Amino acid sequence: MSTTDDRTHHDARLSEGCEALGLELTPEARDRFHLLRELLYQANAVVNLTRVPETDFVELHCLDSLLVCRAIDMRRVRTVMDLGCGAGFPGIPLKIMWPHLRVVLVDSTLKKLRFAEDACTKLGLSGIRTVHGRAEERIVELTYRSDLVVARAVAPMVRLVPWMAPYVKPGGRAVAYKGADVTDEMREAADVFTRCPLELEGAVAATLPGSAIIRNLVTLRRPAASAGAATRTKR
Numbered sequence: 001m002s003t004t005d006d007r008t009h010h011d012a013r014l015s016e017g018c019e020a021l022g023l024e025l026t027p028e029a030r031d032r033f034h035l036l037r038e039l040l041y042q043a044n045a046v047v048n049l050t051r052v053p054e055t056d057f058v059e060l061h062c063l064d065s066l067l068v069c070r071a072i073d074m075r076r077v078r079t080v081m082d083l084g085c086g087a088g089f090p091g092i093p094l095k096i097m098w099p100h101l102r103v104v105l106v107d108s109t110l111k112k113l114r115f116a117e118d119a120c121t122k123l124g125l126s127g128i129r130t131v132h133g134r135a136e137e138r139i140v141e142l143t144y145r146s147d148l149v150v151a152r153a154v155a156p157m158v159r160l161v162p163w164m165a166p167y168v169k170p171g172g173r174a175v176a177y178k179g180a181d182v183t184d185e186m187r188e189a190a191d192v193f194t195r196c197p198l199e200l201e202g203a204v205a206a207t208l209p210g211s212a213i214i215r216n217l218v219t220l221r222r223p224a225a226s227a228g229a230a231t232r233t234k235r
């Protein structure tokens, strides 16, 4: 159980980090991030959900998830799919910060997904649902494509891009949260980009507030006009 001092320290880092990202942290969002930390680390003592230590929760789970705002204007996004969400990252922080979002959390590991579902209920988040299964097995009906598909620490681009592609709406985007050096992964995936309905827009490098960690947000877009091509790739 965390102490008041812990909470004050975490809250201060979260506020500063949000400010650095140009995001307004409402009291509701701050309370939800706090409760999420408590729920995650209580559960993590029993079931293995995350390797990120509690002391790094603010930077490595919350602010890292929110970093997507460096690449995407989240106010214009309505629907998000988090593919390989694990215990709910980045999907839950995105929903906390931008409550208007409708979010689908997908993961093949049931114990992690159950935690995410239970946490959403306890956080009072509505408009968020969980789907258990493997992305490549088309677990979400393709009539339900998202404006934005996100994935953090799930797979190398060569596998991830084909997993994400079917779930992106025409005109929508996919963002893969990657580390400082993506050169090898991008080279390995070069062939995949020529065969899938997503176009590579680029990699936005961003520094994680409160740390020296560099992230690359690899952004892909499904052209609005490629609905025909998208249909062909469905089989």
Ligand code: SAH
Pocket: 083, 084, 085, 086, 087, 088, 089, 090, 106, 107, 108, 109, 112, 133, 134, 135, 136, 151, 152, 153, 154, 155, 163
């Ligand atoms: N995105 C979370 C979890 C990363 S661990 C975070 O950043 O904290 C990778 C997660 O991806 C695991 O929970 C694993 O179960 C899930 N995963 C891996 N391959 C998958 C697939 N093909 N379909 C769905 N989930 C997958």
